Amino acid sequence: xxxxxxxxxxxxxxxxxxxxxxxxxxxxxxxxxxxxxxxxxxxxxxxxxxxxxxxxxxxxxxxxxxxxxxxxxxxxxxxxxxxxxxxxxxxxxxxxxxxxxxxxxxxxxxxxxxxxxxxxxxxxxxxxxxxxxxxxxxxxxxxxxxxxxxxxxxxxxxxxxxxxxxxxxxxxxxxxxxxxxxxxxxxxxxxxxxxxxxxxxxxxxxxxxxxxxxxxxxxxxxxxxxxxxxxxxxxxxxxxxxxxxxxxxxxxxxxxxxxxxxxxxxxxxxxxxxxxxxxxxxxxxxxxxxxxxxxxxxxxxxxxxxxxxxxxxxxxxxxxxxxxxxxxxxxxxxxxxxxxxxxxxxxxxxxxxxxxxxxxxxxxxxxxxxxxx
Amino acid sequence: xxxxxxxxxxxxxxxxxxxxxxxxxxxxxxxxxxxxxxxxxxxxxxxxxxxxxxxxxxxxxxxxxxxxxxxxxxxxxxxxxxxxxxxxxxxxxxxxxxxxxxxxxxxxxxxxxxxxxxxxxxxxxxxxxx
Numbered sequence: 001x002x003x004x005x006x007x008x009x010x011x012x013x014x015x016x017x018x019x020x021x022x023x024x025x026x027x028x029x030x031x032x033x034x035x036x037x038x039x040x041x042x043x044x045x046x047x048x049x050x051x052x053x054x055x056x057x058x059x060x061x062x063x064x065x066x067x068x069x070x071x072x073x074x075x076x077x078x079x080x081x082x083x084x085x086x087x088x089x090x091x092x093x094x095x096x097x098x099x100x101x102x103x104x105x106x107x108x109x110x111x112x113x114x115x116x117x118x119x120x121x122x123x124x125x126x127x128x129x130x131x132x133x134x135x136x137x138x139x140x141x142x143x144x145x146x147x148x149x150x151x152x153x154x155x156x157x158x159x160x161x162x163x164x165x166x167x168x169x170x171x172x173x174x175x176x177x178x179x180x181x182x183x184x185x186x187x188x189x190x191x192x193x194x195x196x197x198x199x200x201x202x203x204x205x206x207x208x209x210x211x212x213x214x215x216x217x218x219x220x221x222x223x224x225x226x227x228x229x230x231x232x233x234x235x236x237x238x239x240x241x242x243x244x245x246x247x248x249x250x251x252x253x254x255x256x257x258x259x260x261x262x263x264x265x266x267x268x269x270x271x272x273x274x275x276x277x278x279x280x281x282x283x284x285x286x287x288x289x290x291x292x293x294x295x296x297x298x299x300x301x302x303x304x305x306x307x308x309x310x311x312x313x314x315x316x317x318x319x320x321x322x323x324x325x326x327x328x329x330x331x332x333x334x335x336x337x338x339x340x341x342x343x344x345x346x347x348x349x350x351x352x353x354x355x356x357x358x359x360x361x362x363x364x365x366x367x368x369x370x371x372x373x
Numbered sequence: 374x375x376x377x378x379x380x381x382x383x384x385x386x387x388x389x390x391x392x393x394x395x396x397x398x399x400x401x402x403x404x405x406x407x408x409x410x411x412x413x414x415x416x417x418x419x420x421x422x423x424x425x426x427x428x429x430x431x432x433x434x435x436x437x438x439x440x441x442x443x444x445x446x447x448x449x450x451x452x453x454x455x456x457x458x459x460x461x462x463x464x465x466x467x468x469x470x471x472x473x474x475x476x477x478x479x480x481x482x483x484x485x486x487x488x489x490x491x492x493x494x495x496x497x498x499x500x501x502x503x
Contacts, residue, residue: 029411029438030411033411033412034411034412034437034438035412035414035437227411227437227438231437295415295459296415296417297414297415297435297440299439299440317437318414318415318435318437320437325415344417344433
């Protein structure tokens with residue numbers, strides 16, 4: 001099957017994008033230098049084409065009760081706001097089918113934004129559960145989703161967006177708190193992101209999306225590819241589906257317990273019973289950050305040796321902001337400040353830290369990898 | 374289009390090899406290889422004195438994306454490594470055929486030089502999309 005193209009493919013080519021196949025989509029890996037794009041987002045502003053994310057409109061009078069059954073986090077927490085909720089979709093064993101954002105647009109209208117690689121399993125699960133509720137699911141195709149991120153995203157980026165979207169886009173956006181959103185004339189803009197920086201994500205039709213991309217580039221917002229998206233989210237300590245979690249682990253195994261709403265106890269969401277049984281278990285691993293103290297590179301799959309037994313690196317790579325290698329790891333619980341990671345047969349010392357590593361341009365763990373107290 | 378100097382030989386693993394007057398072989402990554410790898414962040418070079426057979430993994434180059442093995446183009450002993458790469462792996466991206474060299478090898482069998490790809494053969498390899 002040929003890779004699918006987002007409505008921005010030609011524009012990626014025009015600005016030097018190196019296109020690769022990712023989850024069945026043809027997407028830019030970088031536009032010359034992944035590291036330069038990373039720094040642009042930490043220091044100024046960058047824009048990512050994330051139109052490959054799967055969008056599903058959930059509407060009908062059962063929309064809210066359907067999502068309260070479907071998702072591990074509780075959309076009731078959104079109240080009457082137009083806002084996004086980060087959550088996992090679980091299987092009956094409490095393991096993660098996908099992580100996603102559910103946006104409440106109105107009482108009977110929600111948009112679910114999930115990963116491209118899991119689109120089929122998510123859709124199948126959503127459809128099956130929907131049979132018991134008065135809801136309609138409509139996958140949304142041929143749309144553009146952009147993530148505008150960085151300390152200047154809310155100035156340079158939203159000013160450029162105002163030239164395309166008109167009205168008082170920038171001032172209305174600036175008035176929103178993190179995770180809140182606004183909907184107007186066919187677009188949805190939300191104060192969300194995946195980089196640890198300020199900014200917004202915006203969902204629009206293809207033609208407006210193409211115009212917005214161009215306006216952002218003209219305002220010198222840096223086009224950024226999947227490569228920088230990965231190093232930015234790793235520094236921000238954010239999980240990536242397929243690496244840090246998948247359908248063999250629960251949210252309690254990947255630092256996502258905070259996204260599971262066990263209250264109210266009568267809300268019977270999918271996977272709840274399995275998680276309740278697990279919650280009493282003493283064998284649950286911890287999910288930690290690692291900073292490599294010597295030269296080398298942490299990579300997913302490497303074995304971690306701790307005083308309490310072995311663990312595994314779930315994501316690893318180079319942190320351009322810290323100039324060191326960092327990783328996320330599933331390791332045994334316990335109080336230990338260091339561990340060893342086996343890199344090509346040799347044990348290399350790592351500091352064990354609490355993610356995030358970097359947020360809002362600031363390094364939160366020190367250069368030697370020790371947590372700031 | 375990638376640069377392919379005509380005074381070098383090549384491997385199908387996208388390495389270049391230069392034969393010095395002394396008979397030793399200097400090894401590096403081709404322009405094509407560094408382009409594919411993207412921003413380089415770490416190079417694990419071999420130890421001077423280490424011996425390898427042709428095709429052995431003797432170094433690892435890490436980009437922001439992934440780790441990539443470097444194979445010894447011939448059997449022999451490492452007589453020098455480019456220590457500048459420790460602090461400046463980007464030398465490979467900036468000057469793959471010059472300051473970005475990886476290591477120097479004293480070959481056991483001088484005839485192995487003949488088995489390496491000529492520049493036009495390497496160009497064909499790139500054209501075929503390998």
